[in-house]
Amino acid sequence: MTETPLPEREHGAGRVLVADDDWFSRQVYADCLVQGGHEVVTAADAEQALARLRGERFDLLVTDVVMPGMDGLELLERAKELRPHLDVIVLTGLDSVDAAVRAMRGGAHHYLVKPVTPEALLLTVRRCLERRRLVHENAELRRSFDLFETTQRLLACLERDRLVPMALDALHEVAHADASFFCVGEPDGAAFEVVARRGLEPVQAAWLADRLAGSAPAIGVGGASIVEPVTLLPQGGELTRAVLVPLGRRNAPAWVAALRAAPFDATALGDLTFLARNISLALENSARYVHARAMAHVDSLTGLYNARYLELAIEREIARRQKAGAPFSVLFMDLDHFKSVNDRFGHTVGSKVLAEMGRLLKRQVREQDVLVRYGGDEFVAVIGDATTDDAFSAGERIRRTVEQHRFLAREGLGLRLSVCVGVATWPHHARTKEELLHCADLAMYHGKHRDRNAVYAFDAVPETSPPLALEG
Numbered sequence: 001m002t003e004t005p006l007p008e009r010e011h012g013a014g015r016v017l018v019a020d021d022d023w024f025s026r027q028v029y030a031d032c033l034v035q036g037g038h039e040v041v042t043a044a045d046a047e048q049a050l051a052r053l054r055g056e057r058f059d060l061l062v063t064d065v066v067m068p069g070m071d072g073l074e075l076l077e078r079a080k081e082l083r084p085h086l087d088v089i090v091l092t093g094l095d096s097v098d099a100a101v102r103a104m105r106g107g108a109h110h111y112l113v114k115p116v117t118p119e120a121l122l123l124t125v126r127r128c129l130e131r132r133r134l135v136h137e138n139a140e141l142r143r144s145f146d147l148f149e150t151t152q153r154l155l156a157c158l159e160r161d162r163l164v165p166m167a168l169d170a171l172h173e174v175a176h177a178d179a180s181f182f183c184v185g186e187p188d189g190a191a192f193e194v195v196a197r198r199g200l201e202p203v204q205a206a207w208l209a210d211r212l213a214g215s216a217p218a219i220g221v222g223g224a225s226i227v228e229p230v231t232l233l234p235q236g237g238e239l240t241r242a243v244l245v246p247l248g249r250r251n252a253p254a255w256v257a258a259l260r261a262a263p264f265d266a267t268a269l270g271d272l273t274f275l276a277r278n279i280s281l282a283l284e285n286s287a288r289y290v291h292a293r294a295m296a297h298v299d300s301l302t303g304l305y306n307a308r309y310l311e312l313a314i315e316r317e318i319a320r321r322q323k324a325g326a327p328f329s330v331l332f333m334d335l336d337h338f339k340s341v342n343d344r345f346g347h348t349v350g351s352k353v354l355a356e357m358g359r360l361l362k363r364q365v366r367e368q369d370v371l372v373r374y375g376g377d378e379f380v381a382v383i384g385d386a387t388t389d390d391a392f393s394a395g396e397r398i399r400r401t402v403e404q405h406r407f408l409a410r411e412g413l414g415l416r417l418s419v420c421v422g423v424a425t426w427p428h429h430a431r432t433k434e435e436l437l438h439c440a441d442l443a444m445y446h447g448k449h450r451d452r453n454a455v456y457a458f459d460a461v462p463e464t465s466p467p468l469a470l471e472g
Contacts (some may be wrong), residue, residue: 001395005209007111012035013036015054015057015058016038016043017058017062018040018043019043019046019048019063022212025064033125035118044181047069053082059086060128061088062089062125065090066092076107081396084149085146085149089111089121107152109128110127114309135308147174150273150275151274159286160287163282168194169246171275177258178206178260178261179259179260180258181198182194183257185255241264242258245256245272302357302359302373304371304373305372306373307371310374325427326386326424327428328385329382329383329388329423330381330424331383332424333378333381333421333444334448337417350407354373358379359406383459388425389424391425395421396421405417421447422456422458424436424457425457429459443456443457443458443460444456
C-alpha cells in the first residue's frame with residue numbers, strides 16, 4: 001500500500017509530519033489526520049523525519065518514542081534545534097512519568113500514551129494548531145514566547161560544545177544581525193579567543209574582536225551595550241553598529257558581539273539583555289555539569305582518575321586503535337609492604353603517602369597518558385603508543401624513582417618505599433580491557449611473589465602462575 005496522499009488543506013488545518021517505525025500505526029495516524037483536513041507527510045524513522053525537516057516546513061511533528069536507532073526523544077531534541085518553533089506531540093506505549101517529563105522539558109507540546117484513539121489524536125492536534133494560530137496572531141506574544149522557548153532550550157543544554165553555537169545562533173537571530181561572533185575571555189582584555197562566528201571570515205572576526213575588545217562601558221554580566229561606529233572590515237564591507245554582550249562569570253568569562261548596518265532599537269536591546277542573562281546562566285550550569293562529571297571520575301585523595309574512569313579510558317584506546325592496530329600498554333603498580341606504613345604510623349600518614357605517590361607518578365608519565373588510583377595502594381597507568389619495551393622502560397623509571405624517593409620528608413619521616421610494576425600490551429597480550437588489566441595484574445603479582453621492587457612484563461609470567469593474595 002502506498003503512503004496517504006496529501007489533499008488540499010482546509011481552514012484551520014496544518015501540515016503534519018508523522019514519524020513512526022511501525023507501518024500500520026503510521027498509516028492509521030496519517031489516515032486519521034487526513035480525514036481531519038490536515039496535510040500529512042510520513043517518515044519511517046527519525047533519520048527520515050530529520051531529512052524532511054531540513055528540506056520542508058511543518059506546523060507539527062507527531063513522533064513515536066521507541067524507534068530503531070535514534071529514538072523519539074532524541075528526534076524531539078534535534079528537531080527543536082533545527083526548527084525551534086515546531087510543535088511536537090510525542091506518542092509512546094511506555095506509560096512512564098520519566099519519559100513524559102523528558103518529553104515536556106524537551107519542548108513537546110503534548111504527550112499521549114498508546115493506544116491513541118483517532119478522536120484523542122485529532123483533538124490534541126487541533127488544540128496544538130489552535131494555540132499556534134493564537135500565538136501568531138499576536139506578534140508581541142509570539143516574540144516573547146519564542147524568546148522564552150529559546151532560553152529554555154539553552155538552559156537545558158549542558159554540553160558547552162553544543163551550547164556555544166546554539167547561543168550565538170539565538171543572539172544572532174534576536175539581534176537581526178548581519179554578522180556576529182562569540183569570544184571566550186575577558187571583553188576588556190587581550191586574552192580572548194573567537195570560538196564561533198556567523199557571517200564573517202575568521203580573519204574578519206578576529207580583527208573586529210580585537211577592535212571592539214574594551215570598547216564597551218562597564219556593564220554587568222548579561223547586560224547589553226551599543227557601540228558605534230564600527231570601522232570598515234579589513235576585506236571590504238561596512239558594519240556601522242555593534243552590540244557587545246558580556247557573558248559568563250569571573251571563572252569563565254565570555255562575550256558576544258552582534259553587528260549590523262541598521263540601528264538597534266530598544267526592543268532588540270531588551271531582548272538581547274534578557275537572552276544574554278539566560279545564556280550566562282546556561283554557561284554556568286554547563287560549567288557545573290562538566291565539573292560534576294569530572295569529579296565523578298576523580299579520586300578525592302590523590303586527584304588522579306578513579307577505577308570507573310579507567311574502564312572508559314581503556315575502551316577508548318581500544319576503539320581508537322582497532323583498525324590501525326597500533327599498540328598501547330598498561331602498567332599495574334602496587335606499593336610494597338604499604339600495610340606496614342599504616343600499622344606503624346596510622347592511616348592518616350598512609351593517606352598522605354598515597355597522595356604523595358600520586359604526585360610522584362604524575363611527573364613520570366606524559367600529559368596524554370592516563371593515571372589512575374585503582375584502589376588502596378594500587379595504581380594504573382595507560383600509556384598510549386607504547387610497545388611492551390616502551391612500557392617496560394617507563395615502569396623501570398617509575399620503580400627507580402619510587403625507590404630513591406623519601407616520602408613525607410618535610411614532615412621529618414623520610415619513608416623509604418618500593419613498588420612492583422606489571423606490564424601488559426594491547427593487542428600483543430590481550431584484546432579486551434578485562435584481559436588487559438588481568439594480564440598486567442598477573443605480571444605485578446609475579447614480581448610480588450619473586451623479589452618485589454621489580455618490573456615484569458606479562459611475557460615473563462609462567463602459565464601456571466595464579467595471582468597471589470599477598471599483603472602489600
